[in-house]
Amino acid sequence: MNKPVISVKNVTKAVDARQLLVDVSFDVAEQSLVSLIGPNGAGKSTLVKIILGLDSHYNGSVVIRAGERVQYIPQLTMDDQYQLPMSVYEYISIATNRLYGANQQKVDFEKTLTHVGVATEKLYQSYTSLSGGERQRVAIARALLGNPTILVLDEPLAAVDYASRSGLYELIRHLQQGHKMTVLLVSHDIDSVLPLSDQVLCLNKSLHTDCHPSQFTAEGNQTIHHHC
Amino acid sequence: MELLTYTFVQYAFLGGISMAVLTGILGPFVVQSRQSIASDMFAHVALAGIGAALLVGVSPWWGALPALIIVSTLIWWLLDSGTYSPDALAMFFLSGGLALALAFVHLARDTVFSFENYLFGSILTLTTTDIIAIVASTILVVGIVWFAWYPLLGATQSPRYLVPFRRTPKVVQLLFFWLLAIVVWVGIKTIGGLLIGALLVIPVLTARNWATSFKQLVLLSTIASVLSVSLGLITALYVDLPPSSLIIGITILLFVLQSVARFILQKKGG
Numbered sequence: 001m002n003k004p005v006i007s008v009k010n011v012t013k014a015v016d017a018r019q020l021l022v023d024v025s026f027d028v029a030e031q032s033l034v035s036l037i038g039p040n041g042a043g044k045s046t047l048v049k050i051i052l053g054l055d056s057h058y059n060g061s062v063v064i065r066a067g068e069r070v071q072y073i074p075q076l077t078m079d080d081q082y083q084l085p086m087s088v089y090e091y092i093s094i095a096t097n098r099l100y101g102a103n104q105q106k107v108d109f110e111k112t113l114t115h116v117g118v119a120t121e122k123l124y125q126s127y128t129s130l131s132g133g134e135r136q137r138v139a140i141a142r143a144l145l146g147n148p149t150i151l152v153l154d155e156p157l158a159a160v161d162y163a164s165r166s167g168l169y170e171l172i173r174h175l176q177q178g179h180k181m182t183v184l185l186v187s188h189d190i191d192s193v194l195p196l197s198d199q200v201l202c203l204n205k206s207l208h209t210d211c212h213p214s215q216f217t218a219e220g221n222q223t224i225h226h227h228c
Numbered sequence: 229m230e231l232l233t234y235t236f237v238q239y240a241f242l243g244g245i246s247m248a249v250l251t252g253i254l255g256p257f258v259v260q261s262r263q264s265i266a267s268d269m270f271a272h273v274a275l276a277g278i279g280a281a282l283l284v285g286v287s288p289w290w291g292a293l294p295a296l297i298i299v300s301t302l303i304w305w306l307l308d309s310g311t312y313s314p315d316a317l318a319m320f321f322l323s324g325g326l327a328l329a330l331a332f333v334h335l336a337r338d339t340v341f342s343f344e345n346y347l348f349g350s351i352l353t354l355t356t357t358d359i360i361a362i363v364a365s366t367i368l369v370v371g372i373v374w375f376a377w378y379p380l381l382g383a384t385q386s387p388r389y390l391v392p393f394r395r396t397p398k399v400v401q402l403l404f405f406w407l408l409a410i411v412v413w414v415g416i417k418t419i420g421g422l423l424i425g426a427l428l429v430i431p432v433l434t435a436r437n438w439a440t441s442f443k444q445l446v447l448l449s450t451i452a453s454v455l456s457v458s459l460g461l462i463t464a465l466y467v468d469l470p471p472s473s474l475i476i477g478i479t480i481l482l483f484v485l486q487s488v489a490r491f492i493l494q495k496k497g498g
Binding site for chain 2: 082084085086087089090093124125126
């Protein structure tokens with residue numbers, strides 16, 4: 001068996017007397033789509049931050065295989081009223097963060113936008129004029145331009161209205177297979193992610209074997225949106 | 229128009245427009261990164277540098293530059309450590325800078341020195357050396373922003389957009405603080421340490437509703453800034469009021485005018 005792309009071993013984190021994560025261990029296999037699900041306060045975001053190397057105050061070990069390129073798509077919010085004008089082109093450029101031929105960049109951007117299902121003419125429109133679904137797709141395009149081998153997505157449907165949701169998970173699965181990426185998907189929406197995932201990790205401070213939604217809704221105050 | 233033939237007036241326009249270009253270009257990055265108060269913080273620290281220079285017998289304005297670079301690095305490091313909130317740090321440096329400045333100037337016992345020149349600027353008394361330094365600073369800052377456009381755009385975004393870089397934004401944020409330090413340095417000589425913040429922020433607020441991209445925003449805020457400084461200086465030639473107050477007055481007037489224009493356009497558009 002190949003070495004796992006991400007290897008999490010006995011990760012425990014506590015802040016003061018509060019346990020956030022208790023002895024979490026798992027491996028993520030190459031080119032698999034792994035969903036990390038759990039209710040609010042289960043430690044999902046904490047674990048993701050540890051995996052990404054953004055939080056180093058924990059016990060245990062996290063190893064990302066050498067040579068992997070990680071891109072992270074944080075949870076989107078729609079309520080940033082102070083955001084200054086920014087075109088979609090500029091928003092995507094932040095990810096590439098390098099100076100190479102503007103024409104080549106434009107071609108790449110257009111190709112990637114089409115790839116994620118956003119019309120290329122949106123490239124020069126204001127980012128704030130986009131819907132939640134479009135913003136999420138643009139965020140995926142931005143991550144793809146970093147040519148990742150590992151893609152980590154935090155609640156990709158959180159800021160997306162119900163009508164735009166269909167197809168977003170399928171897009172993620174499609175891209176994962178097409179680009180031969182390893183995807184770690186954080187969600188509380190078990191019904192949607194279950195059919196797409198190669199592996200489902202159920203987190204509620206520690207990893208559980210039973211992922212049934214009722215277990216989560218009973219504890220968390222976040223309901224699972226599988227009914228309209 | 230005869231006034232325009234005087235060297236001091238020409239210097240005022242050259243220095244003023246250079247400063248307007250600087251604030252117009254860097255202002256959007258400042259507002260975007262929610263660091264509007266940083267310019268004020270830097271200006272107060274610069275005053276301490278001016279006081280220290282006076283004490284050791286160096287030209288006060290030049291004394292402000294090392295103080296700005298050192299303290300902007302310190303502020304960057306403190307903000308990055310996340311131990312203290314930005315507003316608390318701001319108060320620390322605002323008051324601390326001013327108190328130090330007061331002490332240094334008192335100790336220097338220089339009877340000719342006037343603090344007011346640095347608090348409210350002295351754009352009509354720029355020397356050839358000042359102009360060379362201001363124009364060189366402008367070329368340097370504009371050049372760096374030109375070459376580091378995308379890294380700066382990324383590093384001054386709100387924190388949640390920063391994650392994909394992980395390490396680089398911290399370095400770029402330091403570069404951004406140094407650029408801001410240079411702009412404040414030029415600002416204390418021209419429009420004054422207490423007023424430079426207005427020129428960094430208000431043109432951005434004037435331009436933000438008329439732009440669809442960041443590039444447009446930078447262009448429009450630079451136009452608003454240059455227009456304010458030029459009209460302010462022209463008015464100052466005929467009206468007996470301090471040039472800095474006229475420049476900021478016109479900056480605010482432009483903001484009000486665009487608000488009214490936008491209100492009328494929205495009414496028309498239903």
